[in-house]
Amino acid sequence: MNALLQNYKALLIGAVALAVALLASIVIVPETHQAVVIRTGQPVRIFNLFRPDQPYGQTGAGLQLRIPFVEQVQLIDRRVLDLDMERTQVLSNDQQRLQVDAYARYRIIDPVKLVERAGSERQLEAQLLPILTSVLRQELGRRPFTALINAERGTAMSNITHTLDRQAREYGAQVLDVRIKAADLPEGRPLDAAFTRMQTDREEEAATIRAAGQRDAQIIQAEASAEAARIYADAYGKDPAFYDFYRAMQSYRQTFLNGEGQSSMVLSDDSAYFRQFKGNQ
């Protein structure tokens, strides 16, 4: 054993060194990343650079080689990345406030530029976020509130995308689109005011409905009364004098018989009722 070690010492050391060198010179580039090879601070090669029409499997992903220790490799994301803006308050040109939550999707198309100017994806994000926020404020601040609610319509979003894209290209990134995820009324007074408006709106509606119901009810009753009057007139109109008599009789019965309280009558013997009573006719 020892003899073996002694004899092949040089060979063994050589083999190990070779293996280490080989391992150190292999770069694993996943499909999801681009690799920038930096030799003494200078980007020299890119593996797996993004090209839009290149199908997977024919890209430069996989095992690649570099000169160990001399060349450093920086992996840069190749996928569509998400730039999630924090909620920002935007003032419309009619001085109303809106909380806007937006996102941008971008892709790094020039990793060398990115490495040189921003350093890494994380730093790029830190650079782009304030730009996105200010562009959004500027662009939306030129519009009235009603247009903000429906900001997806019209040119606002494409303007914002365009402006942000121009800035992002300085860092080797391409902005695919900017979207407004949420546009809300700020908590507190604006939101409460909206609630109050909605509430009074509904209260008005409720009152209107109730009033309309009352009106319709009255109309129904009035029409019925009119119809009843017509029926009465039709019947009684045939002989008004008899109606007078007949109704008087009904009225007496109602008053004296069905009415409340005791009735005492003082009758003159002149009354028609006593015509026969006196027996003088």
Added chain:
Amino acid sequence: MTGRKNPWGSTGKSDEPASDRPGGERGPSGEDGPRNPWLPGGGEPGKRRSASIEDIFKGRGPEGPRRRGGPGGPGGPSFRLPERPGGKSWVPVIIGAVALIWVAATSIHFIQPGEQAVVTWMGGKYSHTLDSGTNFTAPWPLQMVEKENVTQVRLEQVPGTKAEKLILTSDQNLVDLSYLIRWNISDLALYKYQLSEPQNALLEIGEAAMRAAVARQQLDTVLTGEGRAEIEQDVRAAMQARLDAYRSGISVQGIEINKVDPPAQVEEAFKDVSSAQQDADAAMNRARAVAQQLLARAQGDASEFNDIYEEYRLAPEVTRRRLYYETMEAILSKTDKTIVESGNVMPYLPLPEVQRRSQGEARPATPRGE
């Protein structure tokens, strides 16, 4: 390296037969007795047997006979393969078998129905996509396979919690809305490699599309469900357009709005509107009832009058008299009467007495009259 320690090592004649025996029978006595402990021994049968059983159990324990300098010698369990014919080593055979199992296990892939798998070369380079069925690839780690269910429809509930999600409508009202996104993977490779966070992207795109769609509708059309189908359509189309633009490999199967409510703060007012509608209906119902009563009464009265009038027309004077007397009779029979003679006699009206009498009669009926 030296053949002695290798369990599969060649020959090793010196420790050959004895090491196969689990518990050596060579007690301290060193006599060459029978090996089987169950058979009676030589000189003293009873003593001998019990001792040998004890020995066996000792031998099973950690301090077995090997410790006592048994022929197994120092070193692990002395398991040994039977010798291969021809005296060659087993090593290549075993290595071959393991390699075969390895290749079989890692290069044959059964992809279940509805699943797909992405095959990548060592180092992460995409090779191809496997469809369902039996597939062959190069063995691991040359090629690696990642399976994923692609036909299964995944559900994303937004918002995930019970929290209120207020969305502005075009008339600047707020509506509390929750919806469900149904999606699946349409292209596994794109899904894996195109977007950094596909699921998050899906949710964000959905949110933006939903807000945009609701912002195009009036509150009432959203609430009544009239605009719901349109919103769902709009959102699905918008989402799919965005996802296709990113080449995300995601297919949106559908959007379902499962809750549309007014915000909790103003819910009472909204409920009051529907109760106002009920109130209005109630008022109208009551009016209709009264109207029916009025009409029925009028018709009844009219027909009664008509009947009597028919009689009256046949004999006006008699009917008139009859009605008059009948009425008077009915009235006067139930009332107190004081008849005053007109003419020369001075009319005397005992009013107090009349009053007393009427009060006296009324008292029992109305005790608190006084």
